[in-house]
Amino acid sequence: MFALSDLPEIIPVFPLPGALLLPRSQLPLHIFEPRYLAMLDDTMKTSHRLIGMVQPREGGETGAVHLQTVGCAGRLTAFSETEDGRYMITLAGISRFRIRAEVDGFTPYIRAQVDWSDFAQDPGGAGRDPDFDRERFLALLSRFFEARALATDWDSIREADDELLINSLSMLLPLGVEDKQALLEAPTLSDRRETLETLIAYALKAGDAGPEVMQ
Template sequence: MKLHGDLPAKIPLFPLPGALLLPRARLPLQIFEPRYLAMLEDVLKTPERLIGMIQPRPGPQGEPLLARIGCAGRVIAFSETDDGRYMITLAGVSRFRLVREISGFTPYLSAEVSWDDFTRDRGGVEEDPAFDREAFLKLLRRYFNAEQLSTDWGSLKEAEDELLINSLSMLCPFEPEDKQALLEAPSLQTRRETLVTLMEFALRGGDEEVRQ
């Protein structure tokens, strides 16, 4: 069964804490666990070559649960290392809503998913009309200095709004629940506003009263 053209109603899941994939972005991954090597082998046999990236989270009793929203990526590159690991690159295709987990047939998780709420993900590049790039880059420089991070500032200044905001959302060392908030942002502007809030929060030293 297929939904929305080439997007399937069932995809394999790769739960990985803190890993964020966004539409039209690229995510490099290292695959080495036997169950995920089996997943990759199965994925490469399908025409879509989709893997659903999703955040695991602890339930009320500490049991492992999955976030309700993830992002599917298409395997666009892969290579094998001498010790049997695979280096792959996913290209973000669309976010999805988890409908039902499917387990028992393979060593890895799969799920029925819905793409209905995320048609914008499969459109053109998003813009952020209210984006003040100069002020944003000043804040970003302060944040990178505080976190002792380095980057190519020339490339950041030239990057399109979506590429800049989404790449930073994926790369910055935020907590998994913050990464999930960035994933679920309904628009590029909302994601940028969330990103600014997270950087300002980090610069204030993580004072919980400030965050609220």
């Protein structure tokens, strides 16, 4: 487990639209772009093995891409290399961070100076949601799955603890990039669950249905 004082001031960041990582969650990724293969090679040489996942956002200039200010760092816990040189990796979420500045340098990927202090609770134990009405939440989720023609393992959903359930759904449900960012920035687990409920209810009201499958 990382202490706040163990977290580095500068980390590589990986901007990927819609890919949400949260503390104590697992994010599998398929890496094939040369610049991010270089990022992985460099990360594996560090003691912390941290990569910051962050949502890109479109800037005012044509084709310009900027970064959201809040992301989440994950520790590289598993990787395998394919015969053609690509990586299959898993990041374990450690803590959210706030980007203070991008760091100039010669790397083909982005590095950022980050501040962890706003999220001092993240490296600790699991978050709690004392007001979570699981039955009401599952009823809402069932309506959403039916409207979207989603299939999933209901037994696993019913048995998951509160944080695993809320964070996994936040990461996996087909929601927009801005919605994912709102879920990431929710201060507490209760706030994230309330945000998720609001997003699901809004999607149901909008009636935007389409066949998808969630594993």
